[in-house]
Amino acid sequence: MHLFLLGNTPGLERVKEDFLALCGEKPRIAVLCAGEKWPRYAPHYLQVLTTAGAAEVQFIGEENGQLNPRKAHAILQGASGIVVGGGDTYLYQQHYVLSTLSDLIRQKVRAGVPYLGISAGAILSCLTCLIPEEDRTSPEQPHYLPGFGFMSTLVFPHFSEWDGFAELQAAAAELHMQEVWGLDEQAAAYFHDGTLHHTYGEWVWKVKPTGEAQKIMKDAPVLLD
Template identity: 35%
Template sequence: MTRQLFLLGGMSALDAFTPPWLKVCGERVAVLSYALSEKHAALYRDLWAGRQVEFVAPDEESGTLDLDLDWAAAAIAGASAIFVAGGDTSRYHDLYGTGPLRELICTRYRSGVPYAGVSAGALLALEQCLIPGQDSGVPDRFGPGLGLLPGTLLGVHFAEWGGAATLHRHLRARHMATGWGLDDCVTLHFRDEAEPVSYGGSAFLIRLS
């Protein structure tokens, strides 16, 4: 089965992303977020009308930031597609980029369950996950990502967050050869990690020799 990976530069990409996403996402989409009060929840449900959308996140009303791992794993295991929302990339990395949920997400993707991520969710998909300083107020850093697209770095909110100069610097520092820059309106769609198609505009590509 074809592996389908969608990387969105920002929320403005949703309109162009949604038609190809609806062709492959099936009936039950698990939206992985940072809080059950996800501010874009109504937008996702409106855009993906007719799909069952289940939100996976810590319940902030419980007074804890811990995630119910059994519940989250059941939602991911039962989903026909996985969408990882945006926000604090470090928080997403802690929730979904480590431990048993990381392995489950990777296994589901490899079995043909489509994965889409916007901003933080897109960064998390890569082998090396950029945790931007814009999220935390500290310099950019990297942590191990999901590894769904190996050998590649990604810049989201590209024009706003340093553009080509920043992406080029990260590629050199991480000894990697391929980098994609995505403005807020752009989605890259990879099938079996081959050359992608873009929706909503053109992506910026750097290849280092």
């Protein structure tokens, strides 16, 4: 599985060529969005991806307040790359993890279609998702959610900006995970089959249940035979 996980939108500029290079000769990208505000971000995604070489970019998101699952399924079925945007992680989970679209998304990514997750999209790549305190709007919202299951670790976007070390380390200890990952807003990480192969920008952090966070810079070829 090819996973490009971003701490925030600026990372898209850093990973765009590598992501599209893994999407085939004529990349067809499905961008999964959620919430009322997604159309204001669509032009930026479209410009970045098409300038980098995408042959087609199609958006999935609410239209008149509703998500059209039939249209979404058709777009996903033809996609050679999947982007999951940022925003309300709970809403993204309802639309794409807990819906009829989840099996298709999992099937395609596990078959080798590259996945690019921005903030909420990065969180939802995990089997168990830690929802940062900054991302929770009420105490009633759960701290953990089930995700797509592409990663068996945790990913925390906006890591330094949201002062996420203590929260992420406590979650690692609670869930008995040996290492988990923090992504700053200018950073991105490429994981292949669960293993970190490449980092972009500053900084990607490795956090263990005890000890200090470790800055990771890993330069390696992304394209695989």
